[in-house]
Amino acid sequence: MRSRMRGVFLSLLSLGLLGILAVTPVAAGPAEISGTLTVAYFTLFYETLNPLLAPAAPKAYYDVMYEYLVYPDPDTWKLLPGLATRWQTSPDGRSWVFFLRKGVTFSDGTELTAEDVKFSLELLTRKEARWPLRATFLLLQPRVVDRHTIAFDSKTERGVADVDGAFAQFLGLPIVSKAHYEKVGDRGYDERPIGTGPYVFKARRAGDFISFEARPDWKTHWRVGEHWGKYGAFTEIVFKKVPEVATRVAMLRTGQADIIELTADLVKEVQQAGFTVVKSPESYIPTITFHGVWLRDRPAYDPTLPWVKREVRQALSLAINRKEIAEKFYFGTASPIGGQHWFVPGLLGWNPNWKPDPYDRARAQKLLADAGYPKGFTIPLRLFTLPGTSELPALGEVVAGYWEKVGVKAELIRTEWAVHRPDLVKRTFKGATVYRGFPNVDTAGVFRLGYHSKFDFGEMEDPFIDSAIDDLISTVEPKARVELAQKLGDFLTTNAATLNLVSASYLYGVSKRVKTWQPTRGKYPDRYEFAIPTR
Secondary structure (H helix, E strand, C coil), X not given: CHHHHHHHHHHHHHCCCCCCCCCCCCCCCCCCECCEEEEEECCCXXXXXXXXXXXXXXXXXXXXXXXXXXXXXXXXXXXXXXXXXXXXXXXCCCEEEEEECCCCECCCCCECCHHHHHHHHHHHCCCCCCCCCXXXXXXXXXXXXXXXXXXXXXXXXXXXXXXXXXXXXXXXXXXXXXXXXXXXXXXXXXXXXXXXXXXXXXXXXXXCEEEEEECCCHHHCCCCHHHHHHHCECCEEEEEECCCHHHHHHHHHHCCCCEEECCHHHHHHHHHCCCEEEEEEEEEEEEEEEECCCCCCCCCCCCXXXXXXXXXXXXXXXXXXXXXXXXHHCCCCCEECCCCCCCCCCCCCCCCXXXXXXXXXXXXXXXXXXXXXXXXXXXXXXXXXXXXXXXHHHHHHHHHHHHHCCXXXXXXXXXXXXXXXXXXXXXXXXXXXXEEECXXXXXXXXXXXXXXXXXXXXXXXXXXXXXXXXHHHHCCCHHHHHHHHHHXXXXXXXXXXXXXXXXXXXXXXXCCCEEECCCCCCCCCCCHHHXXXXX
């Protein structure tokens, strides 16, 4: 994986498409922290700081404040110690034990203990919680062994695999203070949150910005203290909502922003203006998801929906020119990809034999005619943006154009993820979306989130899918897990459950005030605490 990714980097550099900041910083003696890092996003989503009150999207900014038991290596995704220095599992996967780092404190000075971890898991398994991996957390019974040791036991007779991945920073368990939470409550924690991270909440203005400032005791912080002391850091981080990409670029040019969410069409312009473009390579997959392909006993199941038929979904896939999207829409920064939503090269279940569907309008039209739709049909297509992917609505317009050529009219509906997600859970939306999948070290957990009929998204429901995911989550033997995951992926691919389009990369324009910064590959934008100021 490392050598392949290095080749991708070198190829892009030779094309002049990429400036990379992921270099090893050279220390120049002791450093202090100063200045403000301003990050401009397309949206701030729910604008909440309490993990209970929203799905994971706010992680894009509040991960500077919360910390996790386990962290992924930003390039390889290897799981590394975090708030837990080590962990172990029983051979049958029915019990996991995590040993916590001693001396870690919340920003109010109180020490992190196993009770805080137990409380955090119980918080995100509450009925009103919308956390993506809640379904995995519900399988676990937390048990405090001692002040710095926490166990998680399976609630069923079967084991639970990849608990360490489920707790990792990707979509893992943000640790909150039990004592403070019980004192201030749900809304109070949103207004006055505290975490063990190096930054603390400072201020916010709805629809405008959220800001954080460095902890006064940063020099002794377990994760950043030594790094900041050597290389420096920013005293304050401000996350601003700036919907228009042209405005974000203008802010970069005028010094009003230091890191901006960028779109592929503006990469060369930003580079020619003398700024660096940071790329998180092959970090997400824009995909078409279908809704309504549910179990027949669902009250909302409608067998008359055209896309319930596999042949129709296959036709919609063949109608899309992935090569053209990669070259013209993503300006060469993406490449066509096959497979299914959440299946990513290098992670569990990926099958290198999956190939992108070719662009074949004639075959698409024949499949539609054979399925009973020679004149096409209308399909609602919801468009919204997600962290690092402000281009998704425009991509939806491109997809609609391809479908129109085979007689299928996409009814474009512009909305917000906060509006769309409840409809997924309730199974009320019948149509398609332009979404994105991304790598996650707890692959079984996200399969369950996306496909299992009893959990949140239900993008395709089938008894085989449910049983395969249940078996995958409870199987700990590595070879058996690979075989199960590939069978699941082959079933979903054969049935065109979702339509992967291209393998794309998060792109960011970075000012000269930032010497180095590189986010974790494939994750929500992160690692702002390791952005190094230019001295």
